[in-house]
Amino acid sequence: MSVDGTQEFTRAPRTTPTRYRERATWEREAIHAILDxxxxxxxxxxxxxxxxxxxxxxxxxxxxxxxxxSTGSRPLRGAADAGMPVCVTVTLVDGLVLTRSAFNHSVNFRSVVAHGTARQVTDPAERAIALDALVNQAVPGRAGDCRPANDKELAATAVVRLDLDEVSAKVRADGADDDPEDLDLPYWAGVIPVRTVHGTPVPDPGLAPDRPLPGYLGERS
Amino acid sequence: MSVDGTQEFTRAPRTTPTRYRERATWEREAIHAILDxxxxxxxxxxxxxxxxxxxxxxxxxxxxxxxxxSTGSRPLRGAADAGMPVCVTVTLVDGLVLTRSAFNHSVNFRSVVAHGTARQVTDPAERAIALDALVNQAVPGRAGDCRPANDKELAATAVVRLDLDEVSAKVRADGADDDPEDLDLPYWAGVIPVRTVHGTPVPDPGLAPDRPLPGYLGERS
Known part of the structure; x- marks a missing residue:
């Protein structure tokens, strides 16, 4: 995985971000799957x-x-007025790819790069949806099982939105890709799978000892 | 984990990146440990x-x-002449922190943000050191157990250097930090540990079936 990265997953490789709305449904779904x-x-x-x-x-x-x-955060203040040019990048690493040659070593990964103008969200209903979604994105189901933000907390929180517009996604999901003349070299080659795992939740010491783990935590991998 | 992040790990919290050379030895070592x-x-x-x-x-x-x-990569070409302003950010996620209030949810993490001017490396000896280090950073010991880049491959590869200069590091490594008045609310709180794991290496189908796994792969967690 170098600065150039790999080809986009689109059938016709593109070198620049593509208008999201021009993408095929399967492409938008693939982008969503990575983001989700x-x-x-x-x-x-x-x-x-x-x-x-x-x-x-x-x-x-x-x-x-x-x-x-925080509403005091410099970048988020920048998004309050005319909006702020941003780039949001999400990367999931799936494997380390070892080849006989140093040059062909690679990484299996999925990434999304979204460019656009970030804007602060002021509508209370949209802010509430976004704040719930931020909690649920990391821990699905959690937003409905904690105390919602009160007025003071809401006043201290800036929410910023980026509409998916100029988006590119890249995926490498393949084995060792050695040059033919290297195949007989005496080096191991293959893929080391990489994944992110969640361990057993550690309860806060202040919890009652008999408090059960919420169902949405028991299902995590 | 919001855009503001947490306090820096320095004893006197700083809000702007600090000159690396002005940092105490223990701070530089902490930065190195995250990067490594x-x-x-x-x-x-x-x-x-x-x-x-x-x-x-x-x-x-x-x-x-x-x-x-690749030498054809646009950002790396930009580093060839006067240098290119860059920001390099490394983030390790250690846990999801669930609190009784939505507002206090957080992430345990360690991150380093390095600002500076990236420059292309042209010295052959430094390039060789850097390319070996890039392989060994992901798979320690691997650079000595594969075919080194040949002249053609070296000619196609741009190496860019960023000297550690303006660097900040942030660490959150703590439990649920609820407001006192929320402690009796009937919600689970605690930490879900997160870590990145490496699975059993999958050999390339072209390898001889009796080829043993290199020792440096057997030791990975």
């Missing part, structure tokens, strides 16, 4: 001409991505 | 005033980070 599996994005924006990349949670709701933060 | 555990970064740069964030492999060698790509 993750919950951490890397949000890029520009400050004084220089790039800044921060990790943050996100949620997808339909054809929109949401992130949130 | 990962191998995937998100590289941010600016194209026509807009941010671009791409996932790519990286390696740390001393106080330098390296990424690589």
């Amino acid at each position: 599996e993750g919950y951490l994005c890397h949000l890029g924006f520009v400050v004084d001409g220089a790039p800044v990349v921060l990790p943050t949670l996100y949620a997808r709701v339909g054809d929109r991505l949401y992130v949130h933060g | 555990e990962g191998y995937l970064c998100h590289l941010g740069f600016v194209v026509d005033g807009a941010p671009v964030v791409l996932p790519t492999l990286y390696a740390r060698v001393g106080d330098r980070l390296y990424v690589h790509g």
Whole structure:
């Protein structure tokens, strides 16, 4: 996995982000599937001409991505007025690909890169949907099983939306791709699977000892 | 985990990246430890005033980070001349933190954000060190057990260096942090551990069936 990455998964490889609305249904569904599996994005924006990349949670709701933060946060303040150019990137790593040659080593991964203008969300109903979605994206089912934000907390929270518009997705899901003349070299080749796993939930010490684990936590892998 | 993130791990929290050389030894070591555990970064740069964030492999060698790509890659070409302003971000997720209130939900994580000017590396010796390090960062020990790049492959590969200079690191490693008045609410709270695991290596079908797995692969977790 280098800066160039691999081909896009589209049948006709594209080198630039493509208008989301021009994509085929299967492409939009593939983009959604990648976005729905993750919950951490890397949000890029520009400050004084220089790039800044921060990790943050996100949620997808339909054809929109949401992130949130403190109303005092510099990048989110930037999204309050005319909007802020951003790039949201979501990457899922599936495997390390070892080839006989150093050059052909690669990574199996799925990624989505979305470009556009982020804007602060002020509508209370949309903000509530986004905040629930942010909790549920990381822990499905959780938003309905905790205390919702009160007015003071809502006032301290900025919600920012990015409409899916210019989007590219890349997928590599393949084995070792060695040059033919390297196949007899005496080196191991193959794929090391990589995945993210969730361990046994650790209860807060303040919980009653007999409090059961919520059902939505028991089903996680 | 919101756009603001948490406090830096430094004793005196800082809101802006700090000169790497001004940091205490323990801080530099903490930054190195985060960087050494990962191998995937998100590289941010600016194209026509807009941010671009791409996932790519990286390696740390001393106080330098390296990424690589095709010599035809647009961002790497940008690093060839005067250098290119970049932001390299590495994020390791350790847990999902569930609190009684939606507002206090959080993520346990460790991240490093490095700002600076990326420059192409032309010195053959440094390029060789960087390319070996890129392989070894993802699979320690592998660079010595595959065919090194030949002249044609080297000619097609751009190596870019970012000296660690303006660097910030953030760590959250804590339990559920609820407001006192929420502690008796009837919701589960605690931490769901998250980690990245490597599965059993899958040999390439072209390997001889009796070829043993290299020792450096057997030791992976």
